[in-house]
Amino acid sequence: MADSPSSTPVSFSEFEAVTTTQWQERIRRDLKGQDPATLTWNTPDGLTLEPFYHREALDSLGGAPTPLVRTASAWRNVPTYTVPSGDRGHAAISRAAEGLRRGADGAHFLLSNAAAFDVGYLHQQMPLHSAYVGYSMRSGLGELVQRLQELELTPRGFVVLDPITCHAPDMSAQFGELRKAMLLAQGWPEMHVVGINSAYYADRGATITQQIAFALATAATYLSELPKDELTVEMVARSLHLHVGINPNYFFEIAKLRALRRLFATLLQAYGVPTELAQELPIFASTSSWSQTTLDPHTNLLRVTTEAMSAVLGGATAVSVGRFDSLFHESSEFSERLARNLPILLREEAYMGRVQDPAAGSYYLETLTDQLSHQAWTLFQKIEAEGGLPGATGLVLQELHASAQAQFRRIANGEQVVVGTNKFQNPNEQFDYNPKRLLRSREFDSTRATYPTEVLRLATAMHFDRRERKKKRAALVLLGAHTNQHILESFLETLPRMERPELRDAHPESTLSVLFSSAEEATLMYATPEQFGRLARAISHVPIDEPNFLPPALLTADLPTMQEAIRVFGFKEFTVQGYSTEDVLARLQGKK
Incomplete structure (x- = not known):
């Protein structure tokens, strides 16, 4: 960006520069005759990663990419609450309001029945003008936004309906719901009503390349199909919101979010929309259910810690940490407090929020971001060549099934380690569930x-x-x-x-x-x-x-x-x- 401050080179004159050749020679010496190629990692995404990266890695990218600029003052801690079908949501809303008093910045409600959700009670319990509130649902978007408008306030947050990813049978009606919601929310600059549910794929075993490509294909469909009458492409772009799932592959997940923003800018450019909107794209990152386990379940606390760190360092605007025992226990004050306090620790004690783009300039992460971007864009183009979504849903599901089955096999044969489950098990484990x-x-x-x-x-x-x-x-x-x-x-x-x-x-x-x-x-x-x-x-x-x-x-x-x-x-x-x-x-x- 033209107004971005130029970086000042940092040098340590007391240390001699070490060339790539010197590093390679040291690696060969330490390997004692073994081939250095044995350290190369061929990832499930089809990437080939080297054992080390040096400054030449950035030269091959054409120089260090421009760092990402965080548009919000800080990322938000937004716990998730499930509202069962037929439930008006009072219990979940009360827990969310208590969470706000104890350090959360908002709440994300999973609504089985949006029509039954008591927006009036929500307004009584939570300051909707300042709290960041998200709603995920399968139907009822227009009615929910209508009821929010009747409260005569300016809400902040997001809505995720995403009929494309959820394979809605009434696609045209759902698109009508999205257009209605966009028109109603025109006066709400901090409320994004066109949500993309990329977490759906993360929770079902998609590779990182697939998650990026599927999200781009979904965004392309909304940018193409939703503009109608007074709704422009730019209005759709400003209404977009991305919900991603984060798994324990630490560096890959950081690179995933960074690649998403870069490729989103490329997509917007193709539609003639200002690419600066890519920096403003709200990304809500939740820890993924795909990596959770019922065996030695306290290891889930360690998983969600690395996942939350990846989300923050990758540039998410809001983070939701799942409960470590959500697979086998109902919500409890204890597990919800741990999940809520983890992002608070990252922000208040680890100071993860004081730096704009911590990964910027890293030889490895910049290379990984670039490689994921190329792989994902190639897959995205393949989907578009098949007619785009939803027409290419069969191709997407086929790719998803293959990657999930491959992960199942790697876990079964021990190639992919899940601590406490297929390796380092607790032989004396006592289950506190039936x-x-x-x-x-x-x-x-x-x-x-x-x-x-x-x-x-x-x-x-x-x-x-x-x-x-x-x-x-x-x-x-x-x-x-x-x-x-x-x-x-x-x-x-x-x-x-x-x-x-x-x-x-x-x-x-x-x-x-x-x-x-x-x-x-x-x-x-x-x-x-x-x-x-x-x-x-x-x-x-x-x-x-x-x-x-x-x-x-x-x-x-x-x-x-x-x-x-x-x-x-x-x-x-x-x-x-x-x-x-x-x-x-x-x-x-x-x-x-």
Whole structure:
């Protein structure tokens, strides 16, 4: 930017400059004959990262890029509160108001039913003229904005509807809702009503390249489709807001947010909109559910700490830290206080907010930002070549599915470490929740990276618990078609390598994985969907030909009935010569 102050070179004359060649020679010497190329990292995004970067890295970029300029005085601490369907939101609003008194700067409400949300009560409890409030929903945007307007104030915050990302069936009606909301909110310069839900992809295993590209493709559709009558492209651009999910890949997440702003400027330029608006794009960053785990759950506190730091250093304008126990506990004052205080510590004690762009000039981060930008723009162009969104939704979902499955495989075989789950487990862990109830719950998030590993561990815990209590009952846990290979990989990791190939080839990918646990033993099996359906009907005392029966994920029955049903319906079993079930389960629990 023309008015940006020029940087003053910093030099330390007492130190001799070290050239890239000298660094490379030192690396070769320290490796003691090993090839330095072994230190190169080929990332899941398809990037090749070097073991070190030097000043030449910036030269290859054409010099150090212009630092990002934070338009707001400071980033905001905005906790998230879920409002169930049919609930008017009073409990969530009261907790959010208490959060404001204890250091939060606003609140983000996940609305299952926006029409039922009590905006009047919200106005009574929270200062909407100063608090930063966000609303995420699937419908009812126009009505919500209308009710906010009736309060005769100037609210600050954002709304996320995003019918493109959420695959809304009534796309034209939803676009009408967005236009209505934009017209109603014209006098609210700090309220952004065209939200892009990029967190949807982060929470389902998308690579960082994909998250950036999918967000750009969504923005391009809104910039193309929403302008109508008095609504201009620039008005749409000024109404845009981005909700991103942050995962633990620290430096990549910093680079992700920086690349998003740069590419957003490029997108605006293509639409003839002032590129300066890219600096003003509000980015609401929430810690991602994808990386959360039920095993050794206090490690989630460490994950959200690095995630929040990435968000702040990457240039987010608002941050929301999730509760460490959100997967298996209802909200509590304790877990909400920890989540709320973490950003306060980063701002008040670590002073993360005093520097405009801490990553600016870093050889590594500037290179990484540039590489992610190129990769994401290439994928974005591929989506646009397919007709853009929503027409290219099939391509997007195909890319998302492939990346999620790849992560499942890396976690199953130990290549991608999840501390406390697939490595460095706590062998003496005691669950303060009921594994059986959790696995049966419809609210249990099965889209996360660690879900397949968790199911096996939790079912194993149930088996040992039943064995100790000597109850002659049995349980059958459906692990699902997409978890087959990941469960098998985890199972095979417990065995000598010589015994793995025959088992690896014995499990067709078209079948379901099932863990059968009795009072005496636990067995990993596989079955076709038809076999499992017949078994579930038999155990649940439902007619075999009942077409509308939906089998639960966890079945229980008396042991003889379960054993007979499994024999009749022909389930197949993984058997290991020379290893008892107890031995394998002990290995899975980290006891051997």
